[in-house]
Amino acid sequence: MLLSELKTLYKLEWRQFSRSQGQWLFPVMLFILVIVLFTVGIDPEAHRLQQMAPAVIWCAFLLSLLLALDHMWRDDYQNGVLEQMLLHSESPLQLLLHRVVVRWVLSIVPLLLCLPLAISMLQMPMTIFMPSLLALAAGSFVFWSLGSALSALTLNDRRPALMSLLLLPMAVPIVIFGSRVIKQSAMGESVSGLVLMLVGLSILSLSITPWIMFAGMRLNLD
Amino acid sequence: MYSLEAKNLSKWRDHYCVFTDVSFSLNSGESLWIRGDNGAGKTSLIRILAGLSKANDGELLWNNESFLADNSSYQGALHYLSHQQTLIPHLTVLESIQLLFPMLGAKAASDISLSLNDVGLAGFEQHKVQNLSAGQKQRLSLLRLLLRNKPLWILDEPQSHLDREGQAWLFDTIERHISNKGMVIIISHAKDLPLTHVKSLDL
Numbered sequence: 001m002l003l004s005e006l007k008t009l010y011k012l013e014w015r016q017f018s019r020s021q022g023q024w025l026f027p028v029m030l031f032i033l034v035i036v037l038f039t040v041g042i043d044p045e046a047h048r049l050q051q052m053a054p055a056v057i058w059c060a061f062l063l064s065l066l067l068a069l070d071h072m073w074r075d076d077y078q079n080g081v082l083e084q085m086l087l088h089s090e091s092p093l094q095l096l097l098h099r100v101v102v103r104w105v106l107s108i109v110p111l112l113l114c115l116p117l118a119i120s121m122l123q124m125p126m127t128i129f130m131p132s133l134l135a136l137a138a139g140s141f142v143f144w145s146l147g148s149a150l151s152a153l154t155l156n157d158r159r160p161a162l163m164s165l166l167l168l169p170m171a172v173p174i175v176i177f178g179s180r181v182i183k184q185s186a187m188g189e190s191v192s193g194l195v196l197m198l199v200g201l202s203i204l205s206l207s208i209t210p211w212i213m214f215a216g217m218r219l220n221l222d
Numbered sequence: 223m224y225s226l227e228a229k230n231l232s233k234w235r236d237h238y239c240v241f242t243d244v245s246f247s248l249n250s251g252e253s254l255w256i257r258g259d260n261g262a263g264k265t266s267l268i269r270i271l272a273g274l275s276k277a278n279d280g281e282l283l284w285n286n287e288s289f290l291a292d293n294s295s296y297q298g299a300l301h302y303l304s305h306q307q308t309l310i311p312h313l314t315v316l317e318s319i320q321l322l323f324p325m326l327g328a329k330a331a332s333d334i335s336l337s338l339n340d341v342g343l344a345g346f347e348q349h350k351v352q353n354l355s356a357g358q359k360q361r362l363s364l365l366r367l368l369l370r371n372k373p374l375w376i377l378d379e380p381q382s383h384l385d386r387e388g389q390a391w392l393f394d395t396i397e398r399h400i401s402n403k404g405m406v407i408i409i410s411h412a413k414d415l416p417l418t419h420v421k422s423l424d425l
Contacts (some may be wrong), residue, residue: 005324012321019312080306081322083274087302090294095325181270222275 006098013102023071027064028110034060035118053122054182058175060118061136062143066164068107069147072100073217077155083221086214090206097210104144108124112136128185129194138198139174145205146170152216161204174198223300224285224373224405226271231280233266240266246282250373251305253396253406255415258425264409265305265378267425271407272302272376300374301327305382305409307363311352314342315362318351319369328369341346341365342388356383364392367399375406377397393417 017024038056042048076082090096098128119129150163157163177198181191224385225247232242238343241263241382248254269275271282273296284296310322319334338344341361360383367375375396381389393416396406400419408415 008321008324012325015317016310016312021312076310079310080304080308081310081326082325083304084302084308087272087274087297089325090298177387221269 008150009098010094010102013106017106022138024068024106024110027067028106028114030067031060031064031111031114032117034063035121049123050186053119053124054179054186055175056117056122057118057132057136058139058178061140062168062171062175064067064111065107065110065140065143065147066167068103069144069151069163069167070147072103072151073155074151082217086217086221087211093210093214096213097206098211100145100213103110103148104141106139107144108137111140124182124186127188128182131185131191132182133177134195135178135191135198138195138202139178141202142174142205143167143171143201144196144207149209149212149216152213155217174201177201223403225249225283226374226405226407227283227286228271229281229283231267231270231277231282233263233270233275234278235266241425242279244423244425246421248405248407250403250405251400251419253408253417253420255417255420255422256407256425257401257411259424262425264425268302268376268378268407268409272300273297274302299372300376301367301370301372302376303363303366303378303380304315305378307359309351309359309363309418312350314348314350315354316347318362319365320351323366323369326366327372328366337365337368340368342391355386357385360384363389364395373404375404375408377406377408379411381410381412387389 035056038052038060039049042052073082076085085095086092115133115136116126116129119126119132147167148161150166154163154166177194181194181198184191184194227247229245231244233240246254246266249391256264256267266275270277282297308326309318313322315338316334319337323329327415334347335344338347343358343361343365346354346358351362354362360380364380377396381392396408397417400406400417406417
């Protein structure tokens, strides 16, 4: 893919994002609301919140991403833009890959900006911020790329919850490793191994999922 | 000079036969008008020709060589406009030309005002696509054809939503393309097409 083509794609994605009438705010609001509901619903003793905080942060984060994933391909599929992009692109796999990356960045940055707020609401020490940020970024990319592939495979399926129901079980290892990062960093232990594991998983998903997306789209376009 | 030949194409969906044994040949400077009732398989055929779908049987030859869906020389030679308008509602007309069209096989326009003048959209640069009429959206969509010179145009009901003046402009543009040794495959429900050198294929 040429650099000029890439620049055009990134500009196009940014323009769509900035014109989305605040759609990007919905995942952010869901993330904050889930955290708020947990904090008001649980006994306000600090240690209870702290015990549950890692799982709460991860579940809220991944559920919020599900909202953003809903728009990954569907709008462009329905208005015919997606098939024309695939038809006329000289490197459709790269096109899909870059689109997944740029949409992931645009979706997680607002969520990650809310992370300090979530940490303080759950009465966790601010020392967990950086390890949590790295783990959420790497883990969410695995989740995002798997979700993008499943979205591509289910483009023609009209059952709205199907993609979510298929995707959430795949999130189990991400939540296990990701929650451990937050738990261990709160106790002052080293988490570099766990973070590297998540980074490795995200690289693996990056190398496999574009093929699945492309195949899924071709199947749905036929 | 280019040539496209279809030999005994057939398409099934589940156990239902959409069409069978469709054959035609097309050379530079010719156009093919695909006709048929609703559900006759016109769009299915045109999507096979565009490389978006696969025939269950038969063969396609581009310049006498067998065509596969990933044949880059064939893909690089065609412009396919579907019956959808292929536009993003939130973008302006100008952004569509500068950002969307280059991703859809057209070049960025060197002279945008001239291009917009061609399709009768001069002065609409900053209008959002969602605020254009259906006919104006169709004109904008058709502008892609003019922004990169590709020999084979595959058009699915291109005159829909266009007024009389727009249709005259469209067929004039197609005619010019054919006279410049281009090829056009067109689906149309019109009773007659104002084109010379047009072959017809009934499904």
